Amino acid sequence: xxxxxxxxxxxxxxxxxxxxxxxxxxxxxxxxxxxxxxxxxxxxxxxxxxxxxxxxxxxxxxxxxxxxxxxxxxxxxxxxxxxxxxxxxxxxxxxxxxxxxxxxxxxxxxxxxxxxxxxxxxxxxxxxxxxxxxxxxxxxxxxxxxxxxxxxxxxxxxxxxxxxxxxxxxxxxxxxxxxxxxxx
Amino acid sequence: xxxxxxxxxxxxxxxxxxxxxxxxxxxxxxxxxxxxxxxxxxxxxxxxxxxxxxxxxxxxxxxxxxxxxxxxxxxxxxxxxxxxxxxxxxxxxxxxxxxxxxxxxxxxxxxxxxxxxxxxxxxxxxxxxxxxxxxxxxxxxxxxxxxxxxxxxxxxxxxxxxxxxxxxxxxxxxxxxxxxxxxxxxxxxxxxxxxxxxxxxxxxxxxxxxxx
Numbered sequence: 001x002x003x004x005x006x007x008x009x010x011x012x013x014x015x016x017x018x019x020x021x022x023x024x025x026x027x028x029x030x031x032x033x034x035x036x037x038x039x040x041x042x043x044x045x046x047x048x049x050x051x052x053x054x055x056x057x058x059x060x061x062x063x064x065x066x067x068x069x070x071x072x073x074x075x076x077x078x079x080x081x082x083x084x085x086x087x088x089x090x091x092x093x094x095x096x097x098x099x100x101x102x103x104x105x106x107x108x109x110x111x112x113x114x115x116x117x118x119x120x121x122x123x124x125x126x127x128x129x130x131x132x133x134x135x136x137x138x139x140x141x142x143x144x145x146x147x148x149x150x151x152x153x154x155x156x157x158x159x160x161x162x163x164x165x166x167x168x169x170x171x172x173x174x175x176x177x178x179x180x181x182x183x184x
Numbered sequence: 185x186x187x188x189x190x191x192x193x194x195x196x197x198x199x200x201x202x203x204x205x206x207x208x209x210x211x212x213x214x215x216x217x218x219x220x221x222x223x224x225x226x227x228x229x230x231x232x233x234x235x236x237x238x239x240x241x242x243x244x245x246x247x248x249x250x251x252x253x254x255x256x257x258x259x260x261x262x263x264x265x266x267x268x269x270x271x272x273x274x275x276x277x278x279x280x281x282x283x284x285x286x287x288x289x290x291x292x293x294x295x296x297x298x299x300x301x302x303x304x305x306x307x308x309x310x311x312x313x314x315x316x317x318x319x320x321x322x323x324x325x326x327x328x329x330x331x332x333x334x335x336x337x338x339x340x341x342x343x344x345x346x347x348x349x350x351x352x353x354x355x356x357x358x359x360x361x362x363x364x365x366x367x368x369x370x371x372x373x374x375x376x377x378x379x380x381x382x383x384x385x386x387x388x389x390x391x392x393x394x395x396x
């Protein structure tokens with residue numbers, strides 16, 4: 001989503017968010033991410049207002065004091081920015097890709113099933129299987145920090161069975177233009 | 185409909201061992217980590233960036249323990265992980281190529297920067313009045329909006345950032361201030377830092393509208 005993103009041309013407008021909408025976002029985050037209310041409070045204090053940055057292609061970024069925190073495409077799930085995910089790695093369920101897929105991910109390609117089902121990849125076990133359409137944190141084989149945030153196109157069990165085609169679509173990844181701009 | 189107040193009064197009865205208002209648990213502290221100043225990635229991803237050698241030097245100087253963790257002998261062998269030998273070799277070749285390309289691009293950009301000129305034009309508006317146009321500041325990494333504001337406050341006239349016919353951004357300052365602008369660039373005040381003196385060019389233009 002942020003493969004080519006330059007604030008001067010791609011930002012349509014920045015508006016402060018209404019408190020009612022903010023409450024809605026806060027509630028949605030508490031339900032979608034695995035985050036404690038106290039930790040969310042430390043990251044985004046209740047008194048502080050978010051700024052809604054509208055970008056092209058119906059992409060919204062919610063930022064606090066200029067630092068982007070949350071990404072949303074259309075009315076889809078909320079994704080944390082990669083910097084936020086690095087600080088709190090547990091807020092999203094994780095999937096792992098193998099080493100060979102890292103360079104393709106860093107170029108912005110969607111992740112294919114074999115990258116996750118192979119020996120180097122990692123999928124959550126069957127009891128914790130994730131449905132299609134959930135936001136996940138993408139980790140790489142042998143690395144401590146997340147490489148990207150994406151949306152599952154197939155459930156994890158389906159991935160193991162079918163093992164073909166796109167598994168995860170990227171929302172943001174390490175080194176994309178959103179990572180390059182620490183403040184908007 | 186039971187109000188919120190009634191509900192909170194009920195809970196302490198069911199959990200008598202807790203105090204009336206259990207203290208909220210502490211927030212989980214964020215993971216602290218540092219990104220490489222060279223490639224802006226966390227150090228473990230430097231090999232996928234475009235400047236591995238410089239990243240390694242930087243890491244060795246600043247965080248010796250992290251350097252050993254990522255680049256020591258057994259760390260490198262374990263990093264190969266599940267890739268076959270030829271895949272790993274190909275990966276290394278690709279990253280080396282990418283690094284070389286990035287270096288070439290940085291060199292070309294630097295050369296272009298040294299060669300590019302700042303053109304200061306003095307354009308005649310009416311018989312008495314002139315405007316001064318400054319082109320080419322962006323090649324030197326100057327924020328045009330801030331520079332325009334600086335000019336307008338210094339000369340107490342209007343100044344703005346516009347796109348000229350070629351599509352480049354230029355700063356237009358009302359009045360004939362070309363000499364003062366040259367001086368400001370020489371002194372390097374405010375945003376106008378680091379511009380070598382010989383890259384500045386002064387041009388006089390007579391914007392003659394076609395006669396009727």
